[in-house]
Amino acid sequence: MRILLQGAQVFQNNRFQVQDILINQQYIEQMGPHLTAPDAQILAMNNLVIAPGFVDVHVHLREPGFNAKETIKTGTLAGAHGGYTTVAAMPNVQPSIDTPRRLQAQIARNQASAQVHVLQYANITKDRTSEQLVDFAALKAAGAFGFSNDGNGVQSAQTMYQAMLAAKQANLPIMAHIEDDSLANHGVMNAGLRAQELGLPGIEPVAETAQLARDLELAAASGVHYHACHVSTAASVELIRVAKKRGINVSAEVTPHHLLLDESMITTDNPQLKMNPPLRTLQDRQACLAGLLDGTIDMIATDHAPHTVNDKAGSMLTAAFGITGLETSFVMLYERLVKPQLCSLAQLINWLSVKPAQVFNLTAAGQLRVGQVADLVVLNLHQPHTITADSMLSCGQNSPFIGQQVEAEVAATMVAGRWAYRKEQTE
Ligand SMILES: [Zn+2]
Incomplete structure (x- = not known):
């Protein structure tokens, strides 16, 4: 199935631009404003940032x-x-x-x-x-x-x-x-x-x-x-x-x-x-x-x-x-x-x-481009929360940053076209 990520601020060529990203299997099939793909799962990403x-x-x-x-x-x-x-x-x-x-x-x-x-x-x-x-x-x-x-x-x-x-x-x-x-x-x-x-x-x-x-x-x-x-x-x-x-x-x-x-x-x-x-x-x-x-x-x-x-x-x-x-x-x-x-x-x-x-010449990483493997992170810069040990997926909870109040969070991470992490939607 294809996935259409709509309306995020996308970081590409060292600047941010509102764009859609169409993912097909492992790859980025298309990028640009106002993409359509009737068969795709559409995910609205307004007010979110997508980076490599x-x-x-x-x-x-x-x-x-x-x-x-x-x-x-x-x-x-x-x-x-x-x-x-x-x-x-x-x-x-x-x-x-x-x-x-x-x-x-x-x-x-x-x-x-x-x-x-x-x-x-x-x-x-x-x-x-x-x-x-x-x-x-x-x-x-x-x-x-x-x-x-x-x-x-x-x-x-x-x-x-x-x-x-x-x-x-x-x-x-x-x-x-x-x-x-x-x-x-x-x-x-x-x-x-x-x-x-x-x-x-x-x-x-x-x-x-x-x-x-x-x-x-x-x-x-x-x-x-x-x-x-x-x-x-x-x-x-x-x-x-x-x-x-x-x-x-x-x-x-x-x-x-x-x-x-x-x-x-x-x-x-x-x-x-x-x-x-x-x-x-x-x-x-x-x-x-x-x-x-x-x-x-x-x-x-x-x-x-x-x-x-x-x-x-x-x-x-x-x-x-x-x-x-x-x-x-x-x-x-x-x-x-x-x-x-x-x-x-x-x-x-x-x-x-x-x-x-x-x-390190990792040509499949570090950029968002059509034809590239879909490795990307979705960032929410306005989601104030406290870093807790409970929220950690690592076995190690040895972090001096536990208890810190932060405003940004990682909303989702996609690796080769599949969600490797996705915050549960509570709203
Ligand atoms: Zn060392």
């Missing part, structure tokens, strides 16, 4: 190995609830994805359970922590989307350089979790005054920036597409700004929490604010936004990191790192960045959808 579905290049779906935290099904349902139609899954499941056989099995699991498109990363090294490189060519042939040891930095420069040369040969990106263990000090929050006041060990900003400086030189020498995950410091933003000017093939992401929160908000020992990299200073946070605004940082990625209640209980000293992000990113970013006019809605959609699709 969001693309998150950094999520943790936890299956297999940590199914109590999340599964491929619940993680991708959470993605759909947040407006995402494509997510790229990190390989730090158990066992981690370091052989073609494991990758093929993982891709089969994704296909069997996922509610949105899932792209799958493979490790950079065996077990993610050893210095033994994976077989980059074989993993590419098996369907890897890129390579990452996310959760840990690659400690040896020699290992990282060889990995970059191999990834370059395979024409796939290195997605770098940037952290020098020798400078991270087993910290649980940003090193600084606040950590001292709370008596908690701090992670030095140089744990990120020193390794990033190293990696940018290695990226320049190898020519690989190097992607900096979850950039968190002002110095990192500046390093990437300079690297781009030098013509180094680098892209970068920032998380919603590093844009919206900083260490000054950690007033007690609160595991819901424990993540890696940690919340930094207000100045770092402002530099991350400035980096997005001037194009130094290309996109927003959530680093969706679901955990059980137990994993996040107690003290920051022992609780797990990470917070969920898929279901809160758009609504919180709209609330805190678009409404106060720190950026426009068009910019936000670019960072959540258009740019990640462009940077």
Whole structure:
């Protein structure tokens, strides 16, 4: 059956225009004003916005190995609830994805359970922590989307350089979790005054920036597409700004929490604010936004990191790192960045959808066009509500944004012509 979406403000070619969209099976068949299709199901979308579905290049779906935290099904349902139609899954499941056989099995699991498109990363090294490189060519042939040891930095420069040369040969990106263990000090929050006041060990900003400086030189020498995950410091933003000017093939992401929160908000020992990299200073946070605004940082990625209640209980000293992000990113970013006019809605959609699709050559994503797979999000910008744990489809309810009042919501998400999420119509 065909579906006719009528009268929404449609985001296309970087502007909003009232248009209808006719969906036939998986595809967008027609776009334009006042379409007619007698046999189609007609859905009135006046006062709603339709944008290309969001693309998150950094999520943790936890299956297999940590199914109590999340599964491929619940993680991708959470993605759909947040407006995402494509997510790229990190390989730090158990066992981690370091052989073609494991990758093929993982891709089969994704296909069997996922509610949105899932792209799958493979490790950079065996077990993610050893210095033994994976077989980059074989993993590419098996369907890897890129390579990452996310959760840990690659400690040896020699290992990282060889990995970059191999990834370059395979024409796939290195997605770098940037952290020098020798400078991270087993910290649980940003090193600084606040950590001292709370008596908690701090992670030095140089744990990120020193390794990033190293990696940018290695990226320049190898020519690989190097992607900096979850950039968190002002110095990192500046390093990437300079690297781009030098013509180094680098892209970068920032998380919603590093844009919206900083260490000054950690007033007690609160595991819901424990993540890696940690919340930094207000100045770092402002530099991350400035980096997005001037194009130094290309996109927003959530680093969706679901955990059980137990994993996040107690003290920051022992609780797990990470917070969920898929279901809160758009609504919180709209609330805190678009409404106060720190950026426009068009910019936000670019960072959540258009740019990640462009940077990673996802030609089927990031745009609305006739003939394209119908991956789209329907946004209601005027539906005030409170973010609650109950509303979350993720198994993880470890979000510091629970309880926040927001005005926008994701009304529906369509993946390849079918509704992956649709708010129940109550009126
Ligand atoms: Zn990471």
